[in-house]
Amino acid sequence: MLDTKVRDLVNEQINKEFYSAYLYLDFADYYEDKGLDGFANWFDVQAQEEMDHAMLMRTYMHNNGEHVVLEAIAKPDLTYEELDSPLKAALEHEQFITNSINVIYKAASDVNDYRTMQFYDWFVKEQGEEEKNADDLIKKFELFGKDPKGLYSLNQELLARTYAAPNVTV
Ligand code: OFO
Numbered sequence: 001m002l003d004t005k006v007r008d009l010v011n012e013q014i015n016k017e018f019y020s021a022y023l024y025l026d027f028a029d030y031y032e033d034k035g036l037d038g039f040a041n042w043f044d045v046q047a048q049e050e051m052d053h054a055m056l057m058r059t060y061m062h063n064n065g066e067h068v069v070l071e072a073i074a075k076p077d078l079t080y081e082e083l084d085s086p087l088k089a090a091l092e093h094e095q096f097i098t099n100s101i102n103v104i105y106k107a108a109s110d111v112n113d114y115r116t117m118q119f120y121d122w123f124v125k126e127q128g129e130e131e132k133n134a135d136d137l138i139k140k141f142e143l144f145g146k147d148p149k150g151l152y153s154l155n156q157e158l159l160a161r162t163y164a165a166p167n168v169t170v
Contacts, residue, residue, distance in 0.1 A: 001064060001065050001066065002061075002064050002066055002113065002116065003107070003108075003111045003113055005107050005111075006104065006107050006108050006111065006113055006116055007061070007064075007066050009103060009104045009107055010057055010060065010061060010066075010104060010116070011061065011066075011068060011069055012071075012100075013057055013100060013101070013104060014054050014057045014058055014061075014068060014070070015070075015071045015073065016097060016100055017050050017051070017053040017054035017057065017097075018050070018051065018054045018073050019073050019074055019076075020047075020050040020053070020093065020097060021047040021048075021050035021051045021054070022047075022073055022074075022075075022076055023076045023078075023089075023093060024043045024044075024046040024047040024050060024090070025043070025044070025047045025076075026076035026078070027039075027043040027086035027089070027090065028040040028041075028042075028043035028044045028047065030080050030086055031043065031086070034083065036083075036151075036155050037155065037159060038154070038155035038156055038157065038158035038159035038160075039086075039155060039158050041158060041159050041161055042137075042158040042161050043086070043090075045161050045162065045163045046090075048163045049163070049166070052165065052166050053123070053126075053166075056166065056168065056170055059170045060116075060119055060170050063170060064115075083141070083145065083151075084138065084141045084142075084145060087134065087137050087138045087141055088138060090134045090137070091131065091134035091135055091138060094127065094130045094131045094134050095131060097127060097130070098127040098130075098131060101120060101123050101124060101127055102124075104116070104120055105117060105120050105124065108120065119170065122166075122168045126166075140154055141154065
């Protein structure tokens with residue numbers, strides 16, 4: 001069993017991770033509509049990773065004898081004015097998720113729940129990578145995305161991203 005505050009935060013985080021997947025699918029659909037299949041692919045892969053995050057946390061709840069309450073997933077309602085709007089929204093979203101993971105970590109620390117802290121160590125590191133990836137993409141777009149040839153090359157690069165299951169055990 002988990003401390004009730006920790007349990008509720010983990011349960012909320014499961015919803016946030018599924019929402020992240022929804023958000024990234026919305027970004028992918030936007031780029032699909034624009035004919036940028038590489039950008040769409042990048043966010044499709046990102047969405048798969050988010051679903052993995054949710055499933056890992058769901059398994060963690062099960063392994064600790066906790067019931068998961070699946071709440072409704074919000075509709076992504078962002079509007080994208082420019083081609084790089086989703087890239088900027090992605091960084092902002094990852095910063096929000098980092099903060100959310102930190103809140104869980106702190107709550108676990110407050111009740112000496114070392115098991116949850118250890119489980120979330122992987123996510124703390126992962127968030128560092130998520131923010132860096134989002135920031136790198138913004139920088140690349142700023143450098144190459146405004147020129148048609150540069151945009152084509154960047155799109156090709158993003159098309160090469162493939163999904164890999166997370167290397168973590170619960
Ligand atoms: Fe689950 O890391 Fe992004 O949101």
